[in-house]
Amino acid sequence: MEKVVHAPADIQPDGVCDGGNLDCGSGLLLLIRKAVNEVPPGGVLEIRSTEISVREDLPAWCRMTKNPYLSELAKVFGKMIHERLINSA
Amino acid sequence: MAKLLISITNAKNDTDRATVGCVVANASVASGVETVVFLSTEGVRLSQEGYADDIHEEGFAPLKKLLTDFVDAGGNIWVCSPCFKKRGLDENKLVPGATIVGGAKAVEFLSTGGSSMTY
Numbered sequence: 483m484e485k486v487v488h489a490p491a492d493i494q495p496d497g498v499c500d501g502g503n504l505d506c507g508s509g510l511l512l513l514i515r516k517a518v519n520e521v522p523p524g525g526v527l528e529i530r531s532t533e534i535s536v537r538e539d540l541p542a543w544c545r546m547t548k549n550p551y552l553s554e555l556a557k558v559f560g561k562m563i564h565e566r567l568i569n570s571a
Numbered sequence: 572m573a574k575l576l577i578s579i580t581n582a583k584n585d586t587d588r589a590t591v592g593c594v595v596a597n598a599s600v601a602s603g604v605e606t607v608v609f610l611s612t613e614g615v616r617l618s619q620e621g622y623a624d625d626i627h628e629e630g631f632a633p634l635k636k637l638l639t640d641f642v643d644a645g646g647n648i649w650v651c652s653p654c655f656k657k658r659g660l661d662e663n664k665l666v667p668g669a670t671i672v673g674g675a676k677a678v679e680f681l682s683t684g685g686s687s688m689t690y
Contacts, residue, residue, distance in 0.1 A: 483647075483670050505652045507674035534662060535652035539675035546679050 484541045493552070496525035503532045506539040514540075518549060526552060574605045574685035576677065581690065582616035583626065589617060590628040592690030593637035600646040607685075608641065609677055610669075611651035618650045620664045642668030649676060 499517035504510040514529060521527045529540060544551035577599065579592035592608070600606040616622050617638065626634040642648065648669040655662075655671055662671060681687060 505656075505673040508653060510673075511675065533652065533673075535671050535673040535676075538649075538670055539673040542679040543675040546675070546682065 484538050493526060495528035497521040498528045498530065501529060501531040501533065501536065505533050505535050506543065510536070511543060514543070515547075572603070572605050574607075574680060574683075575599045576607045576609050576680055576685050576687040578609045578611060578687055578689040579614040579617065580612045582613045582622070584613050586626050586628055586634070588690040589614065589626065590631045590634050590637065592688075593634055593641065594631060595688060595690070596641050596646060597637055597644070600641055600644045605685075606641075606646045607680060608638075608646060608648045609651070609687075610648065611654050615650050615654045615658060615660060618648065618655070618665050618669045619660055620666050623666075638666060638668075642666075 497517055497520055499514055501510045501513060504513070510531070510533070514527075518527050529536070541551045543549075577592050577596040579589055581588040581592075583589075592614075596606055596608045610618055617634070623634045623638065628634075631637075632640075638648070646668070648666070649672045650665070650669050652671050652673045665671070
């Protein structure tokens with residue numbers, strides 16, 4: 483299981499991607515790829531999702547694509563999970 | 572360290588395949604190989620507490636014992652999220668060691684040196 487990491491809460495994202503309930507194989511990764519390309523290099527993208535598998539898949543995708551996974555935010559709004567990664571491009 | 576992903580795509584529809592997949596997974600983890608059982612399509616039913624209690628193929632250990640031994644030995648169970656949701660299963664009834672994942676985890680495992688077998 484992926485370790486839960488928390489970044490400082492005051493980090494401001496440069497972009498937000500709302501993945502809804504999509505899992506990674508059902509279109510979420512394509513949405514994230516598009517969104518991360520619109521964030522400046524070194525910028526922070528926030529991913530919002532209600533899909534439980536994103537907790538495992540997003541860190542894995544980040545390792546594969548060399549976009550550092552920053553954190554799972556401590557804030558959870560309802561079932562919406564907010565996660566952040568850095569665009570390394 | 573070698574890595575092996577055992578993909579199990581059957582449950583009570585084919586208890587023979589489901590059981591043999593677990594047997595191979597046990598052999599793998601006992602050999603010091605980083606081992607993942609990936610449950611997909613019908614195989615996701617094996618992730619539910621109680622479901623496998625009555626699966627006992629002749630000549631093999633009961634499936635529940637095989638999976639429990641596998642996890643106790645350090646093996647991981649990954650459960651395909653869309654397959655799980657399609658069948659309306661309960662994420663609060665996962666067996667110990669099981670984690671719901673999507674495709675990216677399997678892709679990363681296999682693309683970084685993992686091999687796979689499918690049952």
